[in-house]
Amino acid sequence: MGLDSSNFMKNNSPTRIFIVEDDPVYVRLVKYTLEMDAEHEIHVFTDGRACLNHLHLNPSIISLDYSLPDMTGEAVLKKIKAYNKDIGIIILSGQNDVAVAVQLLKDGANDYIVKDDDTKNRLYQSVQILKKNIALTQEVAQLKDELGHKFKFDNTIKGNSRAIQGVFKLLQKAVKTNITVSVTGETGTGKELVAKSIHYNSEQRKGNFVAVNVSAIPKDLLESELFGYEKGAFTGANTRKLGHFELANNGTLFLDEIGEMHISLQAKLLRAIQEREFIRIGGAKPIRFDARIIVATHRNLADEVENGNFREDLYYRLLGLPIELPPLRDRGNDIVLLAIFFLNDFIKNNKLDKITITKKAKEKLLSYSFPGNVRELKAIIELSAVMCEENTITVDDIKFNSPKRADNFLTKELTLKDYNNKIIKHFLDKYDRDVLLVAKKLNIGKSTIYRMLKDEEL
Numbered sequence: 001m002g003l004d005s006s007n008f009m010k011n012n013s014p015t016r017i018f019i020v021e022d023d024p025v026y027v028r029l030v031k032y033t034l035e036m037d038a039e040h041e042i043h044v045f046t047d048g049r050a051c052l053n054h055l056h057l058n059p060s061i062i063s064l065d066y067s068l069p070d071m072t073g074e075a076v077l078k079k080i081k082a083y084n085k086d087i088g089i090i091i092l093s094g095q096n097d098v099a100v101a102v103q104l105l106k107d108g109a110n111d112y113i114v115k116d117d118d119t120k121n122r123l124y125q126s127v128q129i130l131k132k133n134i135a136l137t138q139e140v141a142q143l144k145d146e147l148g149h150k151f152k153f154d155n156t157i158k159g160n161s162r163a164i165q166g167v168f169k170l171l172q173k174a175v176k177t178n179i180t181v182s183v184t185g186e187t188g189t190g191k192e193l194v195a196k197s198i199h200y201n202s203e204q205r206k207g208n209f210v211a212v213n214v215s216a217i218p219k220d221l222l223e224s225e226l227f228g229y230e231k232g233a234f235t236g237a238n239t240r241k242l243g244h245f246e247l248a249n250n251g252t253l254f255l256d257e258i259g260e261m262h263i264s265l266q267a268k269l270l271r272a273i274q275e276r277e278f279i280r281i282g283g284a285k286p287i288r289f290d291a292r293i294i295v296a297t298h299r300n301l302a303d304e305v306e307n308g309n310f311r312e313d314l315y316y317r318l319l320g321l322p323i324e325l326p327p328l329r330d331r332g333n334d335i336v337l338l339a340i341f342f343l344n345d346f347i348k349n350n351k352l353d354k355i356t357i358t359k360k361a362k363e364k365l366l367s368y369s370f371p372g373n374v375r376e377l378k379a380i381i382e383l384s385a386v387m388c389e390e391n392t393i394t395v396d397d398i399k400f401n402s403p404k405r406a407d408n409f410l411t412k413e414l415t416l417k418d419y420n421n422k423i424i425k426h427f428l429d430k431y432d433r434d435v436l437l438v439a440k441k442l443n444i445g446k447s448t449i450y451r452m453l454k455d456e457e458l
Contacts, residue, residue: 014041048076066093088130159334163326180320188373189325191296207251215260233282259299332430
């Protein structure tokens with residue numbers, strides 16, 4: 001096979017390649033082969049230590065002789081991988097030793113080439129494959145960076161209310177470490193969105209984000225989904241299956257609706273998180289993992305512990321940094337802000353003309369309690385955009401179709417004073433602590449509200 005430099009993949013910047021070889025004949029052979037591509041930047045070293053002393057130049061590929069005057073190729077390989085595991089390494093050896101080749105490949109070498117008449121061609125093919133793999137790795141890294149931008153907190157979680165600003169502060173703390181995060185909130189408040197935002201703004205973004213909805217998996221199958229199984233572990237296990245813990249290694253494992261997990265599996269989950277290892281079903285060898293854990297639930301886990309449905313030791317292991325997402329009804333004018341965001345997004349995705357929302361329609365949105373929270377608001381806005389006339393959403397286009405629910409507020413049997421306090425607090429939160437506006441809305445004196453704030457009754 002002849003060498004055609006035009007077949008090499010072209011990069012915007014040179015591919016830096018180290019040649020580590022003490023045999024002058026092979027130095028010339030390898031250098032000649034690689035220099036046929038003008039995109040290659042070649043550096044030659046005649047011993048292992050010289051190569052290691054120049055790793056700060058960040059080579060992409062290293063052609064490494066197995067028998068060097070000062071160090072074994074195996075020792076140099078391990079030090080290179082310890083410095084940067086992403087450097088591609090091709091071993092050149094005068095010995096056709098299968099056992100040595102297998103061990104070097106296990107230690108991280110990408111190829112093992114025996115020095116013979118076909119060395120040039122094999123080296124060419126190996127470098128070409130490595131360059132493609134490097135390009136793919138860079139593309140994946142770029143996509144993850146783009147996801148990181150997409151999931152920037154202010155791009156994903158919209159709102160200016162005091163309640164949501166408090167959530168932003170906790171998110172900023174969450175991304176600085178790998179602490180376990182527990183997200184609570186009503187259905188539809190955006191718990192998975194928060195989990196993704198933490199992942200893509202933290203060090204864990206280099207790995208996978210793996211989401212598991214515990215409530216959606218039958219309890220008899222959940223263990224195998226989480227931890228995987230070995231071939232032959234049970235009837236129907238025809239191949240090995242990797243579990244979500246393994247898939248999330250070096251990334252983030254998001255366990256949604258953790259409160260729905262049957263107590264019989266909680267002990268195994270606790271041990272996996274505590275020991276940072278697990279065993280596949282039917283397996284015997286513990287598998288180490290390093291993944292951030294984020295859990296979410298709409299249940300009160302403390303109550304579940306009290307009722308005997310959730311292990312207390314697991315509860316404290318998962319609590320970590322608690323983030324409570326406020327219901328939409330407590331976020332005031334965020335409702336309008338989110339409505340406009342969802343409307344513009346819907347217009348963009350469907351290539352529609354500009355659509356506006358009337359003042360009366362906005363007021364109708366603000367008067368509603370949104371039991372389905374942000375998810376319900378999104379559905380309402382998208383339907384109204386489809387049904388409206390003349391590109392204007394009016395009060396008649398806003399349709400509330402959520403199931404009828406008991407008014408929890410009236411079933412609590414509080415004192416009249418407590419009811420008054422709750423009503424005033426609700427409107428203060430809704431209108432971002434605007435005392436004058438709340439006093440006008442409720443037809444009470446502003447001094448009454450100021451007094452209650454001073455006495456910390458609100």
